[in-house]
Amino acid sequence: MWKSAETLLASALLAGALAVSGMAVADPQPAKPAAKAEKDKAGADKARQAVNVAAPAATAPTAAKTIALGRPALPEEIAAWNIDVRADGEGLPPGKGSVKEGEELFLQNCAQCHGEFGEGAGRWPVLAGGRGTLKSERPEKTIGSFWPYASTVYDYVHRAMPFGSNLSLSPDQTYAIVAYLLNLNDLVAEDYVLSKDNFPKVDLPNEANFYDDDRETSEKAFWKKNPCMKDCSGEVHVTARAQILNVTPDGDQPKGNLE
Amino acid sequence: MSDTSLPPTERATGAKPSLSRRRFLNLAGIGAGAVAAGGGSALAAPAAGTPDPNIVPVPDWTKTLGAPVNENPYGKPSVFEKDVVRREVTWLTASSQSSVSFTPLYALDSVITPNGLCFVRHHGGQAEIDPDKYRLMIHGMVDKPLVFTLEDLKRMPGRVNRPYFLECAANSGMEWRGAQLNGCQFTHGMIHNLFYTGVPLKTLLDMAGVNPKGKWVLAEGADAAVMTRSIPLEKAMNDCLVAFGMNGEALRPEQGYPVRLVVPGWEGNMWVKWLRRLKIGDQPWQQREETSKYTDLLADGRSRRFTFVMDAKSVVTSPSPQAPLKHKGPNVLSGIAWSGRGTIARVDVSLDGGRNWTTARLDGPATPMSMTRFYLDFDWAGQELMVQSRAMDDTGYVQPTKQELRAIRGTNSIYHNNGIQTWLVRSNGETENVEVG
Numbered sequence: 001m002w003k004s005a006e007t008l009l010a011s012a013l014l015a016g017a018l019a020v021s022g023m024a025v026a027d028p029q030p031a032k033p034a035a036k037a038e039k040d041k042a043g044a045d046k047a048r049q050a051v052n053v054a055a056p057a058a059t060a061p062t063a064a065k066t067i068a069l070g071r072p073a074l075p076e077e078i079a080a081w082n083i084d085v086r087a088d089g090e091g092l093p094p095g096k097g098s099v100k101e102g103e104e105l106f107l108q109n110c111a112q113c114h115g116e117f118g119e120g121a122g123r124w125p126v127l128a129g130g131r132g133t134l135k136s137e138r139p140e141k142t143i144g145s146f147w148p149y150a151s152t153v154y155d156y157v158h159r160a161m162p163f164g165s166n167l168s169l170s171p172d173q174t175y176a177i178v179a180y181l182l183n184l185n186d187l188v189a190e191d192y193v194l195s196k197d198n199f200p201k202v203d204l205p206n207e208a209n210f211y212d213d214d215r216e217t218s219e220k221a222f223w224k225k226n227p228c229m230k231d232c233s234g235e236v237h238v239t240a241r242a243q244i245l246n247v248t249p250d251g252d253q254p255k256g257n258l259e
Numbered sequence: 260m261s262d263t264s265l266p267p268t269e270r271a272t273g274a275k276p277s278l279s280r281r282r283f284l285n286l287a288g289i290g291a292g293a294v295a296a297g298g299g300s301a302l303a304a305p306a307a308g309t310p311d312p313n314i315v316p317v318p319d320w321t322k323t324l325g326a327p328v329n330e331n332p333y334g335k336p337s338v339f340e341k342d343v344v345r346r347e348v349t350w351l352t353a354s355s356q357s358s359v360s361f362t363p364l365y366a367l368d369s370v371i372t373p374n375g376l377c378f379v380r381h382h383g384g385q386a387e388i389d390p391d392k393y394r395l396m397i398h399g400m401v402d403k404p405l406v407f408t409l410e411d412l413k414r415m416p417g418r419v420n421r422p423y424f425l426e427c428a429a430n431s432g433m434e435w436r437g438a439q440l441n442g443c444q445f446t447h448g449m450i451h452n453l454f455y456t457g458v459p460l461k462t463l464l465d466m467a468g469v470n471p472k473g474k475w476v477l478a479e480g481a482d483a484a485v486m487t488r489s490i491p492l493e494k495a496m497n498d499c500l501v502a503f504g505m506n507g508e509a510l511r512p513e514q515g516y517p518v519r520l521v522v523p524g525w526e527g528n529m530w531v532k533w534l535r536r537l538k539i540g541d542q543p544w545q546q547r548e549e550t551s552k553y554t555d556l557l558a559d560g561r562s563r564r565f566t567f568v569m570d571a572k573s574v575v576t577s578p579s580p581q582a583p584l585k586h587k588g589p590n591v592l593s594g595i596a597w598s599g600r601g602t603i604a605r606v607d608v609s610l611d612g613g614r615n616w617t618t619a620r621l622d623g624p625a626t627p628m629s630m631t632r633f634y635l636d637f638d639w640a641g642q643e644l645m646v647q648s649r650a651m652d653d654t655g656y657v658q659p660t661k662q663e664l665r666a667i668r669g670t671n672s673i674y675h676n677n678g679i680q681t682w683l684v685r686s687n688g689e690t691e692n693v694e695v696g
Contacts, residue, residue, distance in 0.1 A: 069466075070405040070411050071405065072404060072405065073398055073405055077396065078398050081396055081479075081536050082398070082536075083485070084479070084544050084546070086544050087545040088542070123353035135559065139556060143551075146556075146562075152551065155546060156547040159487070160382070160383060160547075163383075209560060209561045210550075210562050211563060212564060213563055213565050213566040213567065213568075214563065218667065219659075219667060223654065223655045224657045225655065227649065231614060232613060236645060237695060238683055238693045239693075240438045240693060242438040242691055
C-alpha cells in the first residue's frame with residue numbers, strides 16, 4: 001500500500017475544502033439549492049461526500065454542474081474583441097476617410113508589398129486591376145475583379161493588416177485605405193469619402209458570380225456505383241511530367257500559386 | 260548510390276540517403292541509389308558463403324552500454340531518421356509567417372500523424388499563448404455571453420477523444436495545371452490525422468443559449484492574422500470540437516496551443532487555431548478567407564463558395580518520388596485514403612495507369628472523416644509502373660481522375676483538387692510525378 005490512511009483522509013478533507021470554496025468538485029447532490037449548500041458547513045459530512053465522489057460507486061460524473069464553469073462576458077470585454085464587419089455593414093464603427101487620405105496611408109503602410117497602385121510586389125497579393133481576367137488562363141483575383149463584398153476589405157485591413165502590425169489602424173484610417181483601394185479599382189471617384197453611412201451603397205462588380213457549393217448535383221457523376229476494374233481504357237501514355245523541381249528560391253518557378 | 264556521395268556524418272552513421280535539397284533535385288541520383296544498391300553499401304547482402312559483417316563480428320551496440328534512460332527527457336526519433344521532417348517550398352508564398360510546411364507522408368505509415376510532423380499553415384505566424392491567460396469568448400445571438408478559461412474547458416463534463424483528418428483546401432492545389440511537384444510530401448502533404456481531445460462545441464453553445472434565429476458561428480483565432488471563418492450552426496452543433504489535446508498531449512503551438520476548433524471532414528482553414536472567440540449570427544460574415552480565398556473559381560469565371568467538405572481522396576505514399584522502389588521481387592505498396600463525407604469503404608490500386616485495378620487491403624481503423632491506410636503487396640520484376648489509387652467512401656463517392664475534375668472545374672480552382680495521382684516508377688526504381696492519358 002503506497003498511501004497511508006492518514007494521507008487519504010487528508011486528501012478527502014482537502015477535496016471537501018475545495019468543494020466548499022466553490023471550485024466545483026462534482027456535487028453528488030446536484031438538486032440541492034445553493035442556499036442550502038451554503039449552510040452546509042465544511043467538516044466530516046463534506047469530506048465524506050468528497051470521498052464518495054472519488055469512489056467508483058459514487059454518483060455518475062454527469063452530475064457535475066456546468067453552471068459553475070465559465071462566467072458572463074462583460075460588455076467592455078466583448079467590445080474589445082468584437083471586430084468583425086459583415087457584408088450588410090453590421091460591425092462597422094463610426095468614422096470616415098477620403099481617397100486622398102487613403103493614398104497617403106497606403107503609400108506609408110501598404111505599398112511596399114502591394115505596390116503603389118495595388119499592382120503587387122513580388123508574391124504579395126495584387127489588389128487592383130484584373131477585371132475581365134477570371135476566365136483566362138491567368139486570372140488576376142483582385143478586390144475589383146474578384147472580391148464580392150467591400151465590407152471584407154474593411155474587416156481584413158483592420159484585422160490583419162498591415163502585415164506585422166495588424167490592429168494598428170484607426171477606423172478613420174481604415175475607411176481611408178478602403179476608399180483608396182476602391183478608387184484604385186475604378187469603383188469610386190478621387191474625391192470620394194467613405195464612411196459608415198455610405199458603406200452599404202458600395203457594391204463590388206463580381207458579387208453576383210458567387211454561388212453556394214453545388215457539388216452534390218453538378219458532380220453527381222462522381223457517385224459511381226461500380227467503377228471499372230478491367231480494361232478500362234486503351235493504351236495509357238505519360239502526358240506530362242513534373243518539371244524538375246524548383247524547391248530552391250533561386251530556381252525557376254513552376255506554375256501555380258498557393259493562396 | 261555510392262557512399263562518397265553522402266555527407267561525412269551520414270557516411271559515419273551509415274544513415275540512409277538523405278533527401279537534401281540538392282539530391283532531391285537530382286532525380287537521377289535517387290534512381291541510381293534505388294535498385295543498384297551494391298558493393299560497399301550497408302544495405303547490400305554479403306557474397307554467398309561470406310559471413311555478414313553486421314553479424315560477424317558481433318556489433319558494438321551489443322557489447323557496450325547504451326545511453327541512460329533520461330538522455331532525452333521528451334524523446335526524439337532515431338538519428339537515422341533525421342531526414343523525416345516537414346519541408347517548406349519557399350517560392351510558394353511571400354512570407355514564411357504566412358506559409359506552409361508539409362507533412363513527410365512518404366516516410367510515414369499507419370494512420371496517426373506524429374505531432375511534430377503535422378503540416379503547418381499559418382497566416383500571421385505562430386502565436387505563443389500563456390495557458391493561464393487564455394480566454395474563449397462566446398457572444399452574439401446568445402442568451403448569456405460567456406468567457407471560459409482553459410481550466411474551465413478541461414473541467415467541462417463530456418470530454419471526448421476523436422480521430423479526424425485535417426486537410427488544407429489547397430492540398431494538391433499546385434497540380435491543377437499539370438504534374439508539378441515531385442513528391443507526395445508536396446503534392447499531398449497538407450494533411451494530418453490525429454486523435455483530438457476536447458469538448459463538443461455544442462456543450463459550450465448550449466451553455467450560452469443560442470437564439471433560435473442564430474444560423475452561423477464565426478470562429479476567430481488569437482493570432483496576428485486574427486483568422487476568422489463562418490461555420491453553419493448545424494455543423495457546429497453536430498460534431499465540432501473545442502480541442503486542447505492532440506495524440507494524447509497538449510496541442511503543439513503550431514497547431515493552435517492551447518485550443519483549436521475541430522471541424523471534422525471540412526477544409527482545414529475552418530479549424531481555427533488559437534481559438535479566442537465564437538460569435539453567433541443569422542448570416543455568414545463574408546470574411547476574407549471565405550470570399551477572396553477558399554472559394555473555387557471555375558472555368559466560366561463564376562465561383563463556388565462555402566465548399567466546406569473535403570471529398571474522398573487517396574495517394575500512394577510508397578512508392579513515390581521521395582520513396583523510390585529499391586528492390587525487385589516482393590514490395591509493399593502503401594498509401595492513405597480519406598473522405599470528409601464519411602468512412603473509406605474501399606481503395607483500388609492500378610499499376611498500369613488506370614487500365615486495370617486491384618482492390619487494396621485496408622488495415623487499421625477505418626472511421627468516419629479519418630485517414631485510412633491501404634496496402635497492396637506485389638512482386639516487381641523491374642518493369643515500368645504507372646501507380647494510381649482510387650478511394651471510395653460509404654456514400655458511394657468515387658475519387659475522380661484529374662481529367663474528370665478539370666472537365667467540370669477547369670484549372671483555376673486552386674482548392675479541392677482530389678484527382679487521382681499517378682506516379683511513374685521507372686525500371687531503376689526512380690519514381691516521378693506524372694499525368695497519363
